[in-house]
Amino acid sequence: MDRIAENADQSRGVTADDVAAAAGVSRWTVARAFKKRGAISPKTRQKVLAAAERLGYAPDLLAASLASDRSHLVALITNDFNNPHKLVLLERLTRILWSQGWGTLLVNMSESEDASAALLAASQRRVDAAVMIGTRFDDRVLDTALGARRVKKLVVFARYSNNPNTLTISCDDRLAMREIGDHLFARGYASPAFIAGPDTQSAKLHRVDSFRDHWLGLTGGAVPTRHAAGYDFHSAIDTVNAVLDAALPGTLPDVLVCENDILAIGAKEALRARGGAAAGIAVTGFDDIPLAAAPSYHLTTYRQPITAMCERLLDVLSGRLNEDVFVPGTLIVRGG
Amino acid sequence: MDRIAENADQSRGVTADDVAAAAGVSRWTVARAFKKRGAISPKTRQKVLAAAERLGYAPDLLAASLASDRSHLVALITNDFNNPHKLVLLERLTRILWSQGWGTLLVNMSESEDASAALLAASQRRVDAAVMIGTRFDDRVLDTALGARRVKKLVVFARYSNNPNTLTISCDDRLAMREIGDHLFARGYASPAFIAGPDTQSAKLHRVDSFRDHWLGLTGGAVPTRHAAGYDFHSAIDTVNAVLDAALPGTLPDVLVCENDILAIGAKEALRARGGAAAGIAVTGFDDIPLAAAPSYHLTTYRQPITAMCERLLDVLSGRLNEDVFVPGTLIVRGG
DNA sequence: AAGAGATTTGCACACGCGAGCAGATTTTTC
DNA sequence: GAAAAATCTGCTCGCGTGTGCAAATCTCTT
Numbered sequence: 249m250d251r252i253a254e255n256a257d258q259s260r261g262v263t264a265d266d267v268a269a270a271a272g273v274s275r276w277t278v279a280r281a282f283k284k285r286g287a288i289s290p291k292t293r294q295k296v297l298a299a300a301e302r303l304g305y306a307p308d309l310l311a312a313s314l315a316s317d318r319s320h321l322v323a324l325i326t327n328d329f330n331n332p333h334k335l336v337l338l339e340r341l342t343r344i345l346w347s348q349g350w351g352t353l354l355v356n357m358s359e360s361e362d363a364s365a366a367l368l369a370a371s372q373r374r375v376d377a378a379v380m381i382g383t384r385f386d387d388r389v390l391d392t393a394l395g396a397r398r399v400k401k402l403v404v405f406a407r408y409s410n411n412p413n414t415l416t417i418s419c420d421d422r423l424a425m426r427e428i429g430d431h432l433f434a435r436g437y438a439s440p441a442f443i444a445g446p447d448t449q450s451a452k453l454h455r456v457d458s459f460r461d462h463w464l465g466l467t468g469g470a471v472p473t474r475h476a477a478g479y480d481f482h483s484a485i486d487t488v489n490a491v492l493d494a495a496l497p498g499t500l501p502d503v504l505v506c507e508n509d510i511l512a513i514g515a516k517e518a519l520r521a522r523g524g525a526a527a528g529i530a531v532t533g534f535d536d537i538p539l540a541a542a543p544s545y546h547l548t549t550y551r552q553p554i555t556a557m558c559e560r561l562l563d564v565l566s567g568r569l570n571e572d573v574f575v576p577g578t579l580i581v582r583g584g
Numbered sequence: 585m586d587r588i589a590e591n592a593d594q595s596r597g598v599t600a601d602d603v604a605a606a607a608g609v610s611r612w613t614v615a616r617a618f619k620k621r622g623a624i625s626p627k628t629r630q631k632v633l634a635a636a637e638r639l640g641y642a643p644d645l646l647a648a649s650l651a652s653d654r655s656h657l658v659a660l661i662t663n664d665f666n667n668p669h670k671l672v673l674l675e676r677l678t679r680i681l682w683s684q685g686w687g688t689l690l691v692n693m694s695e696s697e698d699a700s701a702a703l704l705a706a707s708q709r710r711v712d713a714a715v716m717i718g719t720r721f722d723d724r725v726l727d728t729a730l731g732a733r734r735v736k737k738l739v740v741f742a743r744y745s746n747n748p749n750t751l752t753i754s755c756d757d758r759l760a761m762r763e764i765g766d767h768l769f770a771r772g773y774a775s776p777a778f779i780a781g782p783d784t785q786s787a788k789l790h791r792v793d794s795f796r797d798h799w800l801g802l803t804g805g806a807v808p809t810r811h812a813a814g815y816d817f818h819s820a821i822d823t824v825n826a827v828l829d830a831a832l833p834g835t836l837p838d839v840l841v842c843e844n845d846i847l848a849i850g851a852k853e854a855l856r857a858r859g860g861a862a863a864g865i866a867v868t869g870f871d872d873i874p875l876a877a878a879p880s881y882h883l884t885t886y887r888q889p890i891t892a893m894c895e896r897l898l899d900v901l902s903g904r905l906n907e908d909v910f911v912p913g914t915l916i917v918r919g920g
Numbered sequence: 921a922a923g924a925g926a927t928t929t930g931c932a933c934a935c936g937c938g939a940g941c942a943g944a945t946t947t948t949t950c
Numbered sequence: 951g952a953a954a955a956a957t958c959t960g961c962t963c964g965c966g967t968g969t970g971c972a973a974a975t976c977t978c979t980t
Contacts, residue, residue: 263936274960279937289946289958306734310650310710311936314965319646321709324690329675330874332668339665342692351709354660354690356678373657373687374646398642481878517879538666542817543853544880599966610930615967625928625976647966650935654968921980928975934968945958950951 262305271299282307309351313374321351322565323370323399326381327358330480331510333535337381337406337554344558350376350565357383364393371398377565379403387411403564406552408454417560419552420574425458427579428532428550432503433466437530440471441501443487443511447475455507455534472501476511484514485521492518492526500525509533509540509549516545536580551578598641607635618643645687649710657687658901659706659735662717663694666816667846669871673717673742673890680894686712686901693719704731713737713901716745723747739900742888744790753896755888756910761794763915764868764886768839769802773866776807777837779823779847783811791843791870808837812847820850821857828854828862836861845869845876845885852881872916887914 264278271278273296280288281296288296299305313319322345326334342352353373357366363385370378378399385404390396390413404416432440440463444456460471474491476483488504495501504519506512512533519526533540536551553575563569600614607614609632616624617632624632635641649655658681662670678688689709693702699721706714714735721740726732726749739751768776776799780792796807810827812819824840831837840855842848848869855862869876872887889911899905 261936265936275937276961277959280959287958292958304733306704306708308710308936309708310646310655311965312938314646314650314967315936315938317938317965329671332671335665335668335671338674338690339692339694342690343695346692346705347695351705352690354674354678354688356675356682358675359679359683368642369682369687372642372645374644397640480874485879513875513878521879538816539849539875542849543821543857597966601966611967612931613929616929623928628928644966647935648968650937651966651968653935924977924979926975926977928973930973931971933970936965938965939963941961943958943960945956947954947956949954 262303264305264307267296267300267303267305270303271296279307319351319374319376320349321353321373321375323353323355323366323373323375323378324381325355325357325363325366325370325378325383327356327361327383328479329356329358330478331382331508331535332537332539333509334382336535336537340554340558341379341381341405341561344555344562348562350562362386362393363389364396367393367396367399375399377401377403379405379561380407380409382406385409385411385414401564403561405561406554406557415564415570416572416574417557417564418572418574419550419557419577421454422458423574423576424534424550424579425455426462428505428548429459429462429466431548431579431581432505432530432532433463437503438467439469439499439501440503440505441491442471442473443484443491443504443506443515444473444475445479445507445511446477459505471505476514479508479510481510481514481517484511485518487511488515488518489522492522501529503530503532505532507534509535509537509547512547512549513539513545516547530583540580541582546583547580548582549580551580553577598639600641600643603632603636603639603641606639607632615643655687655710655712656685657689657709657711659689659691659702659709659711659714660717661691661693661699661702661706661714661719663692663697663719664815665692665694666814667718667844667871668873668875669845670718672871672873676890676894677715677717677741677897680891680898684898686898698722698729699725700729700731702731703729703735707731707734711735713739715739715741715897716743718742721745721747721750737900739897741897742890742893751900751906752908752910753893753900754908754910755886755893755913757790758794759910759912760870760886760915761791762798764841764884765795765798765802767884767915767917768841768866768868769799773839774803775805775835775837776839776841777827778807778809779820779827779840779842779851780809780811781815781843781847782813795841807841812850815844815846817846817850817853820847821854823847824851824854825858828858837865839866839868841868843870845871845873845883848883848885849875849881852883866919876916877918882919883916884918885916887916889913 264275267278268275278296281293345352355366402414404414408418409416442456456473463471474487476487504515506515512531515531519529533547533549536549540547540549556575560573600611603614604611614632617629681688691702741753744754745752778792792809799807810823812823840851842851848867851867855865869883869885872885876883876885892911896909
């Protein structure tokens with residue numbers, strides 16, 4: 249066959265068979281040459297790789313997935329595209345996963361708000377694992393949804409889930425909120441208020457509870473909490489205005505502890521627009537998004553250990569790790 | 585046993601054969617039942633779908649890809665994860681593509697700065713098309729890189745490329761900059777300066793040139809241009825400071841036209857920090873990222889027609905469209 | 921009611937590669 | 951130098967589905 253000659257032109261459909269023919273070995277020897285720990289003699293491998301290079305061959309991962317029942321594909325599922333921090337997570341995840349040979353399928357579940365459709369779609373592509381990014385996983389889905397059962401591994405990333413069928417890889421939120429509380433206490437703040445995201449029944453509000461518990465232990469004082477309608481700065485502005493309107497004179501909080509940086513930025517905007525006593529109220533965030541460092545905001549916030557979390561994810565994918573992980577992050581002190 | 589084994593055990597390996605047996609038909613009839621326009625009698629389809637439902641069957645897209653040589657997979661390739669606008673693009677792209685049956689592989693090429701590695705990785709997954717998001721495609725890659733030749737379609741999305749082997753789907757930047765110019769002219773601005781991104785030799789700076797050409801025609805005046813070191817607001821701050829430092833007294837620009845919103849936000853930050861005469865200088869952006877609407881910035885900017893662009897991408901993927909497209913966007917007037 | 925036409929169903933083959941084993945080759949051992 | 955061990959190579963079978971065609975069934979006309 250001079251199929252090889254054809255392919256050299258088109259550079260399409262170059263298969264292991266072609267390389268095998270060109271190198272004078274069998275197809276399986278070609279496969280071994282491309283395997284890290286393949287049982288193959290150095291000179292044969294050399295010969296094969298040279299032929300592959302010449303023909304422009306690269307193994308077909310699709311066919312390999314079908315044959316081996318391991319796709320080396322991970323579905324990244326998320327529904328919150330308003331938060332710039334998602335971009336940081338996606339950047340890190342894709343870079344680190346691809347560098348280790350894992351492909352990443354980005355799935356948007358903001359339509360349905362129900363993970364089952366996203367999981368079904370992912371499972372049809374035979375992903376080795378589904379990773380919910382910054383998204384809680386509703387327990388009921390596992391019982392009812394078709395897709396959920398078909399996915400081999402289910403990981404909740406950068407968020408807490410107590411679902412027993414799920415693996416959590418997250419920042420240690422409890423520790424984080426303690427550090428923020430200690431920091432505020434040391435700086436002399438006395439009456440914090442918490443600005444949280446939407447108060448959905450199912451969502452366990454880890455950060456709020458952690459902060460309130462710790463502050464109670466620290467000062468004996470309760471922390472009033474207000475829920476924004478959404479994780480976006482417009483909602484935060486409305487919420488902070490509501491907080492300020494509701495406060496009796498002389499009972500203003502002296503610091504607004506926000507569940508993440510987006511809400512914190514909204515809070516800063518609201519306080520600045522309001523002026524007067526409000527302008528003196530401090531704000532803390534969470535995530536350390538790039539804009540948190542802007543002169544206008546200069547937020548004290550908490551940086552999640554994303555790289556470390558990604559590495560734990562690799563451990564989970566390779567089967568080395570099979571339990572929940574909480575990694576400590578870093579307090580970033582900027583403003584008051 | 586562990587949780588993973590449980591999941592995998594349940595409904596593993598329900599294939600078309602199983603459904604066929606359960607429904608009393610052949611495997612190919614099952615396939616037809618799942619095809620939109622399959623030649624199959626309604627009652628047979630009904631019977632098959634019922635059996636599939638009962639068994640929890642969903643077609644294996646991986647095997648289908650291998651057999652049909654169409655993966656219905658698209659690689660989304662990008663390298664600029666600093667710009668929140670990427671998140672908007674990703675959200676829209678993934679939602680619209682998945683809704684039409686296209687899977688999206690997110691590839692991060694920020695490491696190499698060279699598209700060839702990303703393209704090779706994508707091609708090994710047999711993607712039907714690679715979409716460079718907001719990223720220019722270096723012509724030389726097509727000639728030298730292995731990956732580039734293996735990808736069936738190459739689309740440059742939300743950015744201009746004059747590469748003949750590439751399809752461009754973009755906002756009509758030329759029109760956009762004309763609208764911005766007209767707007768500024770009508771408002772009485774007389775001496776704009778342009779703040780652009782990095783000045784790489786290969787990059788054709790579409791927006792800059794368009795604005796300068798138009799302004800020249802409008803007023804006969806030249807527009808001084810300054811390049812930031814990167815597409816991030818810190819670089820923009822430095823650049824704007826440099827512009828102000830370099831300006832002779834009385835020759836300050838009255839408006840800074842920025843290549844995108846991130847640079848514009850940096851510009852606003854710099855002007856605000858500077859105070860005095862600088863604080864009166866207006867700023868325009870591009871992209872209309874969510875934060876552009878924040879009270880602190882309140883940017884006049886230009887919204888790209890992302891949904892329309894995604895629909896044109898679908899046309900390209902399905903083969904209905906095979907030429908460059910430039911879609912007009914919308915001027916968003918906010919600040920001065 | 922028979923035959924033409926339309927519709928519906930079944931089948932051989934292919935897609936590109938991996939797992940696991942058997943045969944071939946080389947290296948080591950006594 | 952021959953046998954045992956270690957290493958290397960080739961091969962059968964299967965992964966789950968699409969394509970194109972032939973066979974079977976149904977519908978309608980005369």
